Amino acid sequence: xxxxxxxxxxxxxxxxxxxxxxxxxxxxxxxxxxxxxxxxxxxxxxxxxxxxxxxxxxxxxxxxxxxxxxxxxxxxxxxxxxxxxxxxxxxxxxxxxxxxxxxxxxxxxxxxxxxxxxxxxxxxxxxxxxxxxxxxxxxxxxx
Numbered sequence: 001x002x003x004x005x006x007x008x009x010x011x012x013x014x015x016x017x018x019x020x021x022x023x024x025x026x027x028x029x030x031x032x033x034x035x036x037x038x039x040x041x042x043x044x045x046x047x048x049x050x051x052x053x054x055x056x057x058x059x060x061x062x063x064x065x066x067x068x069x070x071x072x073x074x075x076x077x078x079x080x081x082x083x084x085x086x087x088x089x090x091x092x093x094x095x096x097x098x099x100x101x102x103x104x105x106x107x108x109x110x111x112x113x114x115x116x117x118x119x120x121x122x123x124x125x126x127x128x129x130x131x132x133x134x135x136x137x138x139x140x141x142x143x
Contacts, residue, residue, distance in 0.1 A: 007028060067105075
């Protein structure tokens with residue numbers, strides 16, 4: 001399932017050239033992921049961290065920057081889960097100007113379900129796997 005989050009480019013997001021500083025695109029992706037948890041999975045990301053003691057640190061990132069983005073523009077971060085493993089999720093993102101079909105950037109990111117107390121990866125709890133759905137489930141080798 002695809003999900004979109006709308007953001008406005010803020011003054012602090014741009015560099016001296018007047019365009020969005022490249023690491024901000026990764027921040028936008030994370031905002032999209034946080035919104036996905038609360039709006040689609042019905043668990044606020046802060047509850048995931050503080051109450052359930054789970055985190056999803058990124059272990060791999062690929063990103064293509066296709067067009068510049070400027071201060072004041074509105075964008076939509078479109079994200080979808082491409083693959084769910086035993087302990088990991090592959091997220092795909094597209095960043096679009098509102099009302100436009102051509103992506104400004106595309107990113108593929110892999111996160112790992114991690115116990116915040118031990119900082120060890122862990123298998124998804126059953127309640128979270130059910131919410132994530134089995135549409136994209138791919139079993140990873142046991143490690």
